[in-house]
Amino acid sequence: MTVTEPKPSYKYVGTRPVRHDGLEKVTGxxxxxxxxxxxxxxHGIVVRSPHAHARITSIDTSEAEAMxxxxxxxTGDDFPAVEPGHRQxxxxxxxxxxxxxxYEGHALAAVAASTRDQAQAAAAAVKVEYEVxxxxxxxxxxxxxxxxxxxAHMMTAGADPPAEEPSNIPNITRFSSGxxxxxxxxxxxxxxxxxxxxxxxxxxxxxxxxCVADTGQDGHTxxxxxxxxxxNVRSSTATLLGWENTRIRVIPAxxxxxxxxxxxxxxxxxxxxxxxxxxxxxxxxxxxxxVFRATGPAPGTKLRIKLGVQSxxxxxxxxxxxxxxxxxYAGPGGLLGAMTVFESYKxxxxxxxxxxxxxxxxxxxxxxxxxxxxxxxAMETMLDEVATELGIDxxxxxxxxxxxxxxxxxxGFPFARIGFVECLEAVRDHPHFTAPLxxxxxxxxxxxxxFNIGESSSAxxxxxxxxxxxxxxxxxxxxxxxxxxxLMAAEELGIDxxxxxPVVGDTxxxxxxxxxxxxxxxxxxxxxxVEACRKMVVELRGRAAKMMGADVDEVDWVDGQAxxxxxxxxxxxxxxxxxxxKAKRTGGPLTATxxxxxxxxxxxxxxxxxxxxxxxxxxxxxVVRYTASQDAGTAIHPSYVEGQIQGGVAxxxxxxxxxxxxxxxxxxxxxxxxxxYRVPVASDLPMIDAIIVEVPNPAHPYGVRGVGxxxxxxxxxxVANAIYNATGCRIRDLPMSPVRVLxxxxxxxxxxxx
Amino acid sequence: xxxxxxxxxxNGDPAEFLCDGGQTLLDALRDEVGLxxxxxxxxxxxxxxxxxxxxxxxxCSCLVLAPxxxxxxxxxxxxxxxxxxxxxxxxxxxxxxxxxxxxxTPGFLVAAKALLDRNPDPDETEIRYGLAGNLCRCTGYDKIVRAVQAAAAAINES
Numbered sequence: 001m002t003v004t005e006p007k008p009s010y011k012y013v014g015t016r017p018v019r020h021d022g023l024e025k026v027t028g029x030x031x032x033x034x035x036x037x038x039x040x041x042x043h044g045i046v047v048r049s050p051h052a053h054a055r056i057t058s059i060d061t062s063e064a065e066a067m068x069x070x071x072x073x074x075t076g077d078d079f080p081a082v083e084p085g086h087r088q089x090x091x092x093x094x095x096x097x098x099x100x101x102x103y104e105g106h107a108l109a110a111v112a113a114s115t116r117d118q119a120q121a122a123a124a125a126v127k128v129e130y131e132v133x134x135x136x137x138x139x140x141x142x143x144x145x146x147x148x149x150x151x152a153h154m155m156t157a158g159a160d161p162p163a164e165e166p167s168n169i170p171n172i173t174r175f176s177s178g179x180x181x182x183x184x185x186x187x188x189x190x191x192x193x194x195x196x197x198x199x200x201x202x203x204x205x206x207x208x209x210x211c212v213a214d215t216g217q218d219g220h221t222x223x224x225x226x227x228x229x230x231x232n233v234r235s236s237t238a239t240l241l242g243w244e245n246t247r248i249r250v251i252p253a254x255x256x257x258x259x260x261x262x263x264x265x266x267x268x269x270x271x272x273x274x275x276x277x278x279x280x281x282x283x284x285x286x287x288x289x290x291v292f293r294a295t296g297p298a299p300g301t302k303l304r305i306k307l308g309v310q311s312x313x314x315x316x317x318x319x320x321x322x323x324x325x326x327x328x329y330a331g332p333g334g335l336l337g338a339m340t341v342f343e344s345y346k347x348x349x350x351x352x353x354x355x356x357x358x359x360x361x362x363x364x365x366x367x368x369x370x371x372x373x374x375x376x377x378a379m380e381t382m383l384d385e386v387a388t389e390l391g392i393d394x395x396x397x398x399x400x401x402x403x404x405x406x407x408x409x410x411x412g413f414p415f416a417r418i419g420f421v422e423c424l425e426a427v428r429d430h431p432h433f434t435a436p437l438x439x440x441x442x443x444x445x446x447x448x449x450x451f452n453i454g455e456s457s458s459a460x461x462x463x464x465x466x467x468x469x470x471x472x473x474x475x476x477x478x479x480x481x482x483x484x485x486x487l488m489a490a491e492e493l494g495i496d497x498x499x500x501x502p503v504v505g506d507t508x509x510x511x512x513x514x515x516x517x518x519x520x521x522x523x524x525x526x527x528x529x530v531e532a533c534r535k536m537v538v539e540l541r542g543r544a545a546k547m548m549g550a551d552v553d554e555v556d557w558v559d560g561q562a563x564x565x566x567x568x569x570x571x572x573x574x575x576x577x578x579x580x581x582k583a584k585r586t587g588g589p590l591t592a593t594x595x596x597x598x599x600x601x602x603x604x605x606x607x608x609x610x611x612x613x614x615x616x617x618x619x620x621x622x623v624v625r626y627t628a629s630q631d632a633g634t635a636i637h638p639s640y641v642e643g644q645i646q647g648g649v650a651x652x653x654x655x656x657x658x659x660x661x662x663x664x665x666x667x668x669x670x671x672x673x674x675x676x677y678r679v680p681v682a683s684d685l686p687m688i689d690a691i692i693v694e695v696p697n698p699a700h701p702y703g704v705r706g707v708g709x710x711x712x713x714x715x716x717x718x719v720a721n722a723i724y725n726a727t728g729c730r731i732r733d734l735p736m737s738p739v740r741v742l743x744x745x746x747x748x749x750x751x752x753x754x
Numbered sequence: 755x756x757x758x759x760x761x762x763x764x765n766g767d768p769a770e771f772l773c774d775g776g777q778t779l780l781d782a783l784r785d786e787v788g789l790x791x792x793x794x795x796x797x798x799x800x801x802x803x804x805x806x807x808x809x810x811x812x813x814c815s816c817l818v819l820a821p822x823x824x825x826x827x828x829x830x831x832x833x834x835x836x837x838x839x840x841x842x843x844x845x846x847x848x849x850x851x852x853x854x855x856x857x858x859t860p861g862f863l864v865a866a867k868a869l870l871d872r873n874p875d876p877d878e879t880e881i882r883y884g885l886a887g888n889l890c891r892c893t894g895y896d897k898i899v900r901a902v903q904a905a906a907a908a909i910n911e912s
Contacts, residue, residue: 206857256858257855288796
């Protein structure tokens, strides 16, 4: 670990206890959504479109309704009408189509029956008639002048002049430095312009979406589900059903991976509607095939970037034209691409135009630092080209241009204290940086950035009669956050970390908490925990003062006990357990809450170094060594910080080398299984050396920066740069699969040898 | 269709259940026997989350028909700990932070135990190939491989 600034010494923060939910997860006892069963439960199955683009002319459910075991059938007609312009129109018509289906796999009806087999048979018996429409499957098709328009209401936001006709472009985002771009590029000694294409990829969480909904005859429902945010499940489900939030209670099950893909909903409103109609609990579990076809891919892109650089390596101008496909509905890809493309470097003159484009594929969902890995792929491989062209070391080029505290971001605000330079230095000083390479090997360097977010969080701390504590938060634990909450609470209260039980509370057990996204749980929910604990300490001092017969100002809280500091002789310190034991006599139960809108999520930077070995006969690329630095601000539980970095690397390597959605000419996905959609397995990867850099975030009481996302940003360009250094081939289209690498090597003269 | 009566041994105990002829062993374990440790990540034998050992052979229970379990001996993740004592693999996964979301963990533990049962001292490459039938999307495998190395060392020392 690299500690770059002196930091306070902590007793618990920065240690590596066994996570509190670990035992359940290594013994098979942890309850994920698909593990739950309710008395009298039915099984729900979704009817999905076989067409990528079609108008629904009729749905006949009569035969399905008459089949054995069938208790309820629903279609879009069972939900309140929703019109374009509604705040969550896209989400609503994505969960269940109304007049049109917009991608293969689009849900349009659902069936509940006594057994899953019966429900499947009935789903197959739902008769749907379609008017098949021409499918728009690529960015070029979507932007063609005569392209079929997916949404008749889609007028481009941000168009200049304003759009007069509907199109497949929901948004255009523009950012610029406001300077003279021609003059900026005129200052450059080298101008390079490159284009890149990338395909949609899936988050690939191992647990398919699942839920159980139990709707009572009183019109209230309870949902057990796996999600990144159960308050969002509640509000989105309520919106779809036209219900008040208070009719819905959502109890979070353990979540088997999300990576952004479980920040939205798919099944829950269907399960509730089926359950309401049948008067029974309904369980719904997606198959992997459904997960691939109907949930979450990250956008595909076409990117064009022009950079102007002076001969000493100073970046002087950047022009980016970014197109993101968010699938069948508007999405944030373009905006996020625009916010990240030039963010890591000082570029005085820049212009960015980013388009979102809709096509007839599944609606995209967030995937770990959404949009940023692709802008990094373009920028970081171009920086390598610049370095080669100018004869400057790739590391020196980045150090020369890296943003630091006070530099303006793309959006104009100055960066607070950030650790980009420290991450670069950590990799430069690592033995890997100068280690010799073997034959057919190459080394790639790349950096990445993610801004992180704050949002709303709540926490409640309850002290138990024996002096132990329960910490309840509203953030689903997606990769160890219970442990980090317990560590921060232990530090604040002075209670042993194993005497704290961190609990994820349901929507009726804890205050509102936003989705676990934007790397916010340990940052923002951690702040709420700290706030609750600090209130608790004030309360504990007051209770102790009563017990001591002292004034509260004469009592300090030191290492888990109240210490008298007044002048009225010696008084024995009171440990937390002693105060808890007397709580009934000093004012009742000891409980405190923290709730806040967190600001100042510190941006996270990462720098990766990757060695690959390329087989010039097959085009197969093997990652043989990998080192990744990342600024965590302060690592609350270093093992899980390392885990986030390592997991991001693995996903990024898969994105770089193998993963892509493949569609046939009708828009039917051709690789909806883990056999044909190849994610990295253990034998594809080496050990991943994670270097935690700690440049504390001034906005967090312990200096935390979110770490969940940045790690996926640098791997694609790190791999691409390594392939170049092994082969002399620049590959500007993803994935860099064996076929594509072999084509590049062949075009380059037939063998390795940069 | 009449249901099939299956008698077998699960985690050392005699067990019997009724299943449909076309039901998978995974579904039977989860829905008929009530052992939900094995997970369905794909249903096509590609992710290993449903790994169990049947008559000494590591397999994906989603690819086995439940009636095939007749007369067999099956081990699942629920049978790894004995009484108060976790299996060294379970202990090393905990201490080494070798799980994040935890949904693949039961499959990895069963597969890793099968690996160590046939090769008590695997090198890193053997561990990586031995676990290549199990997908983890959270960890990048680093800490899983290290946990298996640590468990092998602990078992060999004891």
